[in-house]
Amino acid sequence: MTATAGTSHVRARRREQTRTEILAAAWRLAERDGIAGLSLRELAREVGMQAPSLYTYFESKAAIYDEMFAAGYRELDAMEADLEVDPADPVGTLAASGEAFIDFCGASLARFQLMFTRAVPGWEPSPGAYAVSVASYQRSVDEFARLGIDEPRHIDLLTALFAGLASQQLANDPGGDRWRRLSREAAEMYVTHVTRGRRQR
Amino acid sequence: MTATAGTSHVRARRREQTRTEILAAAWRLAERDGIAGLSLRELAREVGMQAPSLYTYFESKAAIYDEMFAAGYRELDAMEADLEVDPADPVGTLAASGEAFIDFCGASLARFQLMFTRAVPGWEPSPGAYAVSVASYQRSVDEFARLGIDEPRHIDLLTALFAGLASQQLANDPGGDRWRRLSREAAEMYVTHVTRGRRQR
DNA sequence: GTCTATAGGGTGATAGAC
DNA sequence: GTCTATCACCCTATAGAC
Numbered sequence: 001m002t003a004t005a006g007t008s009h010v011r012a013r014r015r016e017q018t019r020t021e022i023l024a025a026a027w028r029l030a031e032r033d034g035i036a037g038l039s040l041r042e043l044a045r046e047v048g049m050q051a052p053s054l055y056t057y058f059e060s061k062a063a064i065y066d067e068m069f070a071a072g073y074r075e076l077d078a079m080e081a082d083l084e085v086d087p088a089d090p091v092g093t094l095a096a097s098g099e100a101f102i103d104f105c106g107a108s109l110a111r112f113q114l115m116f117t118r119a120v121p122g123w124e125p126s127p128g129a130y131a132v133s134v135a136s137y138q139r140s141v142d143e144f145a146r147l148g149i150d151e152p153r154h155i156d157l158l159t160a161l162f163a164g165l166a167s168q169q170l171a172n173d174p175g176g177d178r179w180r181r182l183s184r185e186a187a188e189m190y191v192t193h194v195t196r197g198r199r200q201r
Numbered sequence: 202m203t204a205t206a207g208t209s210h211v212r213a214r215r216r217e218q219t220r221t222e223i224l225a226a227a228w229r230l231a232e233r234d235g236i237a238g239l240s241l242r243e244l245a246r247e248v249g250m251q252a253p254s255l256y257t258y259f260e261s262k263a264a265i266y267d268e269m270f271a272a273g274y275r276e277l278d279a280m281e282a283d284l285e286v287d288p289a290d291p292v293g294t295l296a297a298s299g300e301a302f303i304d305f306c307g308a309s310l311a312r313f314q315l316m317f318t319r320a321v322p323g324w325e326p327s328p329g330a331y332a333v334s335v336a337s338y339q340r341s342v343d344e345f346a347r348l349g350i351d352e353p354r355h356i357d358l359l360t361a362l363f364a365g366l367a368s369q370q371l372a373n374d375p376g377g378d379r380w381r382r383l384s385r386e387a388a389e390m391y392v393t394h395v396t397r398g399r400r401q402r
Numbered sequence: 403g404t405c406t407a408t409a410g411g412g413t414g415a416t417a418g419a420c
Numbered sequence: 421g422t423c424t425a426t427c428a429c430c431c432t433a434t435a436g437a438c
Contacts (some may be wrong), residue, residue: 034322052433185394
């Protein structure tokens with residue numbers, strides 16, 4: 001009995017390891033073929049299995065996309081947690097955030113497509129996966145608040161600004177910095193705008 | 202001989218008409234299934250043909266995407282040609298441009314995906330189709346110049362701002378106006394920034 | 403847990419009859 | 421110009437042997 005319980009622990013670990021391996025292979029293939037081009041047969045081949053064996057580890061292809069989607073937001077969250085927020089220097093803080101966000105998007109086109117566009121016909125994140133993205137967004141909102149940015153329309157304007165820099169960078173100068181290098185100027189423009197007239201009030 | 206030449210004229214017209222019909226059906230299907238989900242068999246069914254007959258009108262599926270891509274940029278161009286550019290009112294002009302651009306993107310998700318994202322795995326526009334997009338961009342640049350916007354980095358900042366508003370609107374509030382309504386504020390922020398200190402010089 | 407086999411579709415593209 | 425037939429694949433998912 002003790003032995004069986006012991007091995008089941010080991011098995012659960014192994015299982016998790018295999019799942020991780022499959023997901024890593026899925027990212028590699030998605031990078032190469034686009035997120036919508038991911039195929040289970042090829043994914044199985046990549047990890048040395050036959051396609052049906054994947055169903056031991058994931059319920060469906062949609063479940064794989066779900067895990068990847070949630071992982072993307074967890075990575076974004078971790079990246080943001082590493083950024084320093086200096087309430088005394090909103091421009092510097094936002095410029096650094098913008099660059100980090102563009103770098104994050106540029107580091108994986110497949111991840112960008114999965115997280116921010118609707119590139120997979122017929123798939124959308126499950127409620128569970130979606131909740132991870134909402135939590136990540138909430139975290140960003142909290143950090144913006146520390147910079148004195150708290151009006152909803154100002155937050156929406158900021159996300160649009162960063163999303164725009166990133167999407168232009170990826171679509172029109174992938175691997176370059178034509179839009180990335182505008183981060184500081186964009187941050188100055190934005191901060192000037194949201195703090196405009198604040199001292200008068 | 203004269204008769205043959207006459208009929209060949211009619212045939213060329215008919216052919217062009219059929220091509221137009223096929224492209225219209227392609228847009229309908231792409232709207233429904235996503236641009237990457239377009240299938241030639243279904244497209245043929247939609248126009249009452251068998252799939253191989255499409256090859257009489259288009260060399261390949263990529264050629265169909267090419268025509269759609271070029272048509273998208275011609276439509277964008279036509280839309281912009283209808284906008285009034287008032288050099289005395291850059292904020293109003295840009296606010297209207299931004300709204301029009303967001304409306305243009307929102308009017309067809311398939312068109313947006315085809316023109317501005319890389320949603321079709323394995324396809325990119327042919328040089329000819331790409332040239333149409335470059336011409337359209339050049340036209341925008343010329344109109345920005347009439348507003349006194351001529352520094353390349355300012356133009357890039359503006360395209361990022363509009364692209365960001367549109368992509369956030371489509372991804373997070375399709376059919377709504379959560380980001381669209383920020384167009385005027387964004388234009389004010391932007392114009393204040395690019396004209397900052399101009400009088401001093 | 404992994405396999406083979408297969409269900410039940412789908413895909414773009416081509417050959418050749420009419 | 422349109423068709424049928426077909427090539428040579430692709431796909432996700434399931435049943436059931438081992």
